[in-house]
Amino acid sequence: MINICFHYLDQHFLGQLDEIFDFHDFHQLVLHHFNNPFDYRFTLANKELDLFSRQSFARYQSLLMNGVCILVLKRMSGGGFLEIPVLTDIILQDLERAVQQIPTTNNEERPCQICRENTSCMKLCCNRICKVCFGNYFAHSTFKLNCMTCRRQVPYGQFFISPEFVRALESLNEICGLMNYIDCQICHCGSLVVNEMMED
Numbered sequence: 001m002i003n004i005c006f007h008y009l010d011q012h013f014l015g016q017l018d019e020i021f022d023f024h025d026f027h028q029l030v031l032h033h034f035n036n037p038f039d040y041r042f043t044l045a046n047k048e049l050d051l052f053s054r055q056s057f058a059r060y061q062s063l064l065m066n067g068v069c070i071l072v073l074k075r076m077s078g079g080g081f082l083e084i085p086v087l088t089d090i091i092l093q094d095l096e097r098a099v100q101q102i103p104t105t106n107n108e109e110r111p112c113q114i115c116r117e118n119t120s121c122m123k124l125c126c127n128r129i130c131k132v133c134f135g136n137y138f139a140h141s142t143f144k145l146n147c148m149t150c151r152r153q154v155p156y157g158q159f160f161i162s163p164e165f166v167r168a169l170e171s172l173n174e175i176c177g178l179m180n181y182i183d184c185q186i187c188h189c190g191s192l193v194v195n196e197m198m199e200d
Contacts, residue, residue: 001016001018002017002064002065002068003066004016004029004064004068004069005068005070006033006070007070007071007168008034015029015032016029023054023057023058037051038051038052038075040072040073040075041073041075042071042073044060044063045060045063046177047060071171087175088172090168091143091165091169091172092139094168095135095165096135098160098162098165099122099131099134099135101160102122103122104120104121104122104130104131107121107128110128112129112130112132113127113128113148114129114130114137115130115132118130122134124159126147126148127147127148127149143169156170
């Protein structure tokens, strides 16, 4: 079975597909969670899954692998909201709980890389960081897990234990990635929108 998570605002909808599935199977899964799927956009790896066309859907069907998270965006006339503030709030609210799940080790000779005082720390690539310092570090790193020594970016799943928290972070990265494209614009009210009037 292929497990799929639909992330919409602060909600997660879980569903399953058979290993071999087609456009109709996916469409039925979407209908199970969203009454009118044409009011939404379903994005995955910066690609939109087209529920209007079997041929277009088939191009990205291979992206639907087990454990995938599909970001669902509500359509607007002329665009669809990208809920960056909502996702950021979710991440900040859940951060403390997610950090508490990570085990620490005590090492008198290697204290926290930031405060240099706390010896009970989490391992982050080449460094050790205490739970007290981690929140500020993570926020100032724009929710990236960058090693303070080798500068390598650590995948969220290798540090955080909660799969839901990892999915929220990946969704935020995906939304921010959309900002690199010409059809992602900032509305006069400050919200990010996707301009659907522009051609692909």
